[in-house]
Amino acid sequence: MKRMAKIAAIVVSVIGFLALASYVTTGGLGGLAEGGFAAGEFRLTVTDPAGKPVEGAILRIYRHGTRSLAFGYPLDNHLAGQDLVSDKNGRITVIRKWGGISWGVKEWDLFWIIPMGDNPPDFDCEISAKNFETHRFSIWQLCGYDGSLNGHEVFPGAKLTVDGKEIELRVYWFAFTLTPDS
Numbered sequence: 001m002k003r004m005a006k007i008a009a010i011v012v013s014v015i016g017f018l019a020l021a022s023y024v025t026t027g028g029l030g031g032l033a034e035g036g037f038a039a040g041e042f043r044l045t046v047t048d049p050a051g052k053p054v055e056g057a058i059l060r061i062y063r064h065g066t067r068s069l070a071f072g073y074p075l076d077n078h079l080a081g082q083d084l085v086s087d088k089n090g091r092i093t094v095i096r097k098w099g100g101i102s103w104g105v106k107e108w109d110l111f112w113i114i115p116m117g118d119n120p121p122d123f124d125c126e127i128s129a130k131n132f133e134t135h136r137f138s139i140w141q142l143c144g145y146d147g148s149l150n151g152h153e154v155f156p157g158a159k160l161t162v163d164g165k166e167i168e169l170r171v172y173w174f175a176f177t178l179t180p181d182s
Helices: 002-025 139-143
Strands: 032-035 040-047 058-063 091-096 103-110 114-117 123-128 135-138 154-162 165-177
Touching: 002 103, 040 139, 123 139, 135 139
Parallel strands: 040 165
Antiparallel strands: 032 103, 040 091, 058 123, 103 114, 123 135, 154 165
């Protein structure tokens, strides 16, 4: 019995040492990952499969994994009582005034392979319209600061006045095609 206890103590000690070593070597002591959402004017065009604009489509942003609406962050013009609705051209315009680093999370890998620690803030987006299936996607597809905007056409120069100062935002264009209800 003493031998089994000794073996168990050695196994637990080795596993504990490896866990601690992986924590130290993969960022646990100072491993703060930083990130944020890009600043910009994000122009979404919502169409049906034939390419016709869908008027009245609504964009909503929720805290990830919930049905709790995320007003004011990460999109500045997603506000309570003010739906983001597509116009007759199928266009929804959303704004993020300030970009860059806006959060930090502590990350590390247990045994060098199992991700541990905090997760960056995440948001679920959906576009819904009468007679169409709801289209769902991650906020990272819209205004990710992680390089995901590199594949989108960017246009310089939407000007906006914020606190009495004029700022210029990059303009990003996105196209979404809604599928008719079955």
